[in-house]
Amino acid sequence: MSTLQTTTTLRRGPVPRNSLRTTASIVGWLFIVTYVTAIAAKVAFYPPLFDGDYVTGPGQDTRVLWGAVFEAVLIIANIGTATFLWPVLKRQHESLAMSYVAARIMESVFIAVGVLSVLTVVTLRQTYAAADPGATAGLTVAGDAFVTVQEWTFGLGPNFVVGVGNGVILGYLMYRSRLVPRKLAVLGLVGGPLLILSAAAAMVGVIELDGxxxxxxxxxxxxWELGLGIYLVVKGFKPSPVTAGTDDER
Structure with a gap:
């Protein structure tokens, strides 16, 4: 056996099947957590931010702050999906697997900026709105600016970057590796470019942001993402060349 073959064998050496099943289950649950936290924050907790002037209005601080907490959990779950998938996906294509990790981190950075914007709006309302009625106009402008930042971080992170990472890159890796049914992975390969195009169209004003x-x-x-999470929890990874050499396949 040549040195190159030996190195490849070591890098792609046997992985215990039970370890792969555990990894699949963890990743699946983390994807489900990303759904619960992202949807809850956007649909259940953040709507008061977009109903008129939040900073000088009565506000629903507790409700909005819970949205920020949910998005903080979302960041953890996002990074967890990438880091737990990395050891498996790198057996298919190491560079693309690293690109997926990087994309997931970048998405989380955008979300974190949005969380900071939300916290800033709440702080402005609590600290200045009641104390200085004469500064209403300035506070309104500042509050609207931070709310707009929050909207755009959602448009760029969970839309544009997700289209690249979870859509195109993860969809391709799952399609090529056959770790999940290919029909499921095709949803990522279709959905990713659609998200990228729609986010780009919103950036240049062709369509409405969040419209x-x-x-x-x-x-x-x-x-694609919901199906992937459920499939990994229920079924785990499918036997494929990526899982060759595991205990169950000997």
Missing amino acids: TWQVLSAVPEFF
């Missing part, structure tokens, strides 16, 4: 077209473009990606 109907952007929501519709997210449908394939929605079912």
